[in-house]
Amino acid sequence: MEHTNNQITLRGTLATLPEFSHENHGRRFYRFYLEVPRLSGAVDMLPVVAEEHVLNEMDLSGGEMLTVTGQVRTHNSRTDGVRRLLIFVYAMRIEAEDGEPINDVQLDGLICKEPVYRRTPLGREICDVMLAVPRGFHRADYLPCILWGRTAQEIAQLDVRDGVRIVGRLQSRVYTKVTEEGPQERTAYEISALTAEVNEEQ
Numbered sequence: 001m002e003h004t005n006n007q008i009t010l011r012g013t014l015a016t017l018p019e020f021s022h023e024n025h026g027r028r029f030y031r032f033y034l035e036v037p038r039l040s041g042a043v044d045m046l047p048v049v050a051e052e053h054v055l056n057e058m059d060l061s062g063g064e065m066l067t068v069t070g071q072v073r074t075h076n077s078r079t080d081g082v083r084r085l086l087i088f089v090y091a092m093r094i095e096a097e098d099g100e101p102i103n104d105v106q107l108d109g110l111i112c113k114e115p116v117y118r119r120t121p122l123g124r125e126i127c128d129v130m131l132a133v134p135r136g137f138h139r140a141d142y143l144p145c146i147l148w149g150r151t152a153q154e155i156a157q158l159d160v161r162d163g164v165r166i167v168g169r170l171q172s173r174v175y176t177k178v179t180e181e182g183p184q185e186r187t188a189y190e191i192s193a194l195t196a197e198v199n200e201e202q
Contacts, residue, residue, distance in 0.1 A: 005108035006071040006133045006141065008089055008170060010046060011101055012036035013065055021049055028052040031088075034068060036103050044103065044172045045187070049073075050091035063098030072105060072133075072170060072191070074141045085142065087189040089170070103169040105191055107143065108199055109133035110161050117156035127152035131164060131191075145191040155196050163199035168192050 018030040029049055036044045048068055070092040077086050109131040116128040127147045132140045145166055147155050155164065173188045 004071070006106075006135070007069070008072050008105045009067065009069050009102050010034055010036055010048075010089065010104075010170075011065055011067045011097075011099060012046075012103075015045055018050070018055055030055060034066060034089075037101050038103075038169075038171075044170070046170055046172060046189070047088040048091050049088050050094060054091055054094055058094050058096065060096045062096040065096070065098050065101075067095045067097050067099075067102065069093045071135075072107070072141065072143055073135075074143065087143070103171075105166070105168050105170050107131060107133050107145075107166045107191065108163070109140075109143070109166075110163055111158055112142065112160060114160060115156045115158060117152060125149055125152045127156045129155060129164070131166065143191055144189075145193055145196075147193045147196055151193060151196050158198065163201065165197050165199040166191060166193045167195045169194070 012034045015033040015035040018032040021029045021031040023029070029051055031047060031049050034046050034048050036046060038044065068089060068091045070090045073088055073090040075086045077084050111129055112132040113130040118126055120126065125148065129145045129147065131143045131145050133143060134140050158164065168191050171190060171192050173190065175186060175188060176183050177186050
């Protein structure tokens, strides 16, 4: 892929068939889930949105796994007065090919909320960062990132509007939210950083 401040490459197996998602300016979009295993044996179930022509141009003869290249995008959704940040992979290209699972994300963006630094009960250092990654037409994607260890220490010292370059993976995490209707199982998506560095060019 050409260099960009937001790029992701996934390789995994199709977990759901593409279903119509929405239409925008006459363009039809479809949504499906890709199952990408981790080295630990856990599996990330990741939402992918692709324009109709991207699906039509797929060559399915290359293997049983799908390689998706594109960007991590966000969309603010309001349902029943509740606002939620939806996170998904916007596919620019999809190819069928076999090989090892891939989950590679590269982001350049600006910190848009104060970093939250904490320690787990076992003493592991964690820093949560919300990264605003610029997109065309004066828009941005707001991506929650989680950093660990010494990287967490370093990024926790930064301020809002500092530039950060992150390399990591997109992961899914199932949690239980207590609502008025009772406990509900939900899935959160976040970037788990392998490396992070200050980007002075931002």
